[in-house]
Amino acid sequence: MSEKRRVVAVIPCNNLAASEDFYGLLGCRRDPDSEDYGDYVILTDDGGAEIHLTKAAENWLVPGKSPFGI
Numbered sequence: 001m002s003e004k005r006r007v008v009a010v011i012p013c014n015n016l017a018a019s020e021d022f023y024g025l026l027g028c029r030r031d032p033d034s035e036d037y038g039d040y041v042i043l044t045d046d047g048g049a050e051i052h053l054t055k056a057a058e059n060w061l062v063p064g065k066s067p068f069g070i
Contacts, residue, residue: 006050008050008051008052009051009052010052010053010054011051011052011053011054012054012055012056012057012060012061013053013054013055013056013061014055014056014061014063016039016041016053016055019041019053020041020043020053023043023051023053024043026045027045027046028043028044028045028049028051029043029044029045030042030043031044039054039055040052040053040054040055041053041054
């Protein structure tokens with residue numbers, strides 16, 4: 001029997017609150033009973049998908065210029 005595998009995207013962002021709001025529009029929410037990890041936010045949706053948001057290092061993400069994305 002094979003094990004079930006998961007892939008989780010860890011997304012650096014300049015504004016955690018704005019990013020959480022954006023992914024909220026897509027149905028991802030923070031579990032209200034989850035631990036507070038400071039500059040690291042774990043979001044899930046009803047289907048079990050998981051997205052992790054982390055505060056980007058200063059000057060790592062430049063809006064309109066950074067080649068990073070999902």
